[in-house]
Amino acid sequence: MGLEDACVHCGFCLEACPTYVVTRSEIHSPRGRITSVRLGISSEGIETCMFCRRCELACPSGVEYGKLIHNVRQENAAKKALNLVMEKPYLAYRLFKSSKGLNSRLVRRIHELIPNMDEPLEYREESPEVILFPGCLMSVAFRKTVDNALHFIKSRGYRVEIVNGCCGLSHYSEGDKARSNALIQQLNEKFKGKRVVSLSSNCSAHMREMGLEIEDFSEFALSELRDERRELIVTVHDPCHANLLGITKVTRKVVEKLGIRVVEMDEPSFECGAGGGYFIHHPEIADKVMEVKAEKVKKSGQKLVLSTNPACSLALAFKGFKPVHLADVLEGVENLNPS
Template sequence: MGLESQCVHCGFCLEACPTYVVTRSEVHSPRGRITAVKLGVPTEGIETCMFCRRCELACPSGVEYGKLLHNVRRPTPLKFAVNLVMENPALAYKIIRSARGTNSRLLSRIRTFLPDPSEPLEYREETPDLLLFPGCVTSISFRKTVENALNFIKSLGYKVEIVNGCCGLSHYSEGEKGRSSLLIERLRSRFQGKRVVSLSANCSAHMKEMGLEIEDFSEFALKHIKEKRVDIELTVHDPCHANLVGLTKVTREVLKRLNVKVREMDEPSFECGAGGGYFIFHPEIADQVMEEKARKVRKSGTELVLSTNPVCSIALAFKGLKPVHLADILSHGS
């Protein structure tokens, strides 16, 4: 029996789905996509899924929607090429950096969201006992956050090596079975026997689901910080995949220990609108979802948003909000 056969078409998934919320179209809903898979009917809805998997938490039948999409999706040559470039953050930095004034619609869209990319931070101490894995997007979009995380970890006495690379989540979401598996196995080999701290929450979630033994930065921080007061007031965005595996609860425990004042927004795990590389390939729907997310944030009464996932932070900043990572807060409080 296929995963799609578990769906009873109850509709609980509809309001959890960001693309349905902004389009009100059954085609762009989890239920509509599952129906298309059942019937073997081609539909644009398969491509417009943001792969946030919020529908999995809403589903009373336990449909593993992420696995279903992974099995039926196939990447276009352009998506395959973009994912391939992102495997090498240093190469991605050079390409985006050189794209100023380009006629390429895709590169222009990227530059709109990432106007000032940074060269990935390279760092290695002799005989490191901890690997810091920023993730591909964080490496080029939030270098200061990487520096803050590095300094926090070093202050605890660890010898650190930064490992820049890609976890393969974007490949997995596009149905690139072979490539996503290859990247995970490479990381498994690279991480073997080492303590690994991952800085991007959705990357952390994906690697955990794939069986890698890693710690999200929030988990690492919770083990090492003592209670103190950090004089910041913010709202919290729960990155979609991190929320699925419970990492967002850990983040809130860290904030509680730091006595950070939190102004909760409506539906903290509502999709940011970036959807990995979704904002590049489906700008119209992505922009609508971003606007809905921004509305929820502003309703909280603050524009300062804790976001532990880089593309979420990019989307929030694009809407004029002020994203901050947990590593940045720890730096603020030091």
């Protein structure tokens, strides 16, 4: 019996699925994708899945959709190339800088969505007790957040080393089994015996599902919080994979302990539109999903959005909001004026 056979076609997953919400097409729904797998027929819907796995949370039959789609997907050349570049944040940074102005649709889209990249932060103390793992995109697109997280961990008295690299979530979501397994294996070797703090919450979720013992930054922060308060009003976005694994609940606990006022948006875990590298490769659907998300955020009346995952933060910034990570909030709120 295949994973697809657990689906009873009830349709409870449809409204949870961002690609269905913006297309109203069965082909681009979880149920339609599962049907195509069951019938063994090719479907463009397999390609257009954002791998947010919101359908899993909505499904009463426990269909393991993430595993199912991972098993049937075939990575195309453009996705493979981008994933390979992102494995090496220094390479990503250098290519980003040198590609500005190139006349290629893919390159133009990357520069449109990612306004700037910085060199990844390097840091290592003697006999480090904690590894800070920013994740590939965080390390180049949000270097200030990495710096803030480093400060926070050091302020708690730990000797820290930053390990820059990639958890392989994008490779996994595109069906590249060999590469995603290899990256997890490499991290396992690097992390052995160390306390690891992961700064990108969807990467935290993926590494945990792959069996690595890591703490999400929110979990570390919760265990290390002192009697601290922050005067701030935000709305909160719950990144999809972190939400699936319950990590976003911890983020919200930290927010509560800090006394931050939250004005909720509609469906905080609704896909931001980024889907890892999806918003680069599938602009037509991604732009529509980003628009739906933007409407939900707008209704909250807030511009400042707490977001603990870098691709989500880029999508939110693209729609004119000001994303802020927990590490930024912990290091001070002076520069977080949403105007």
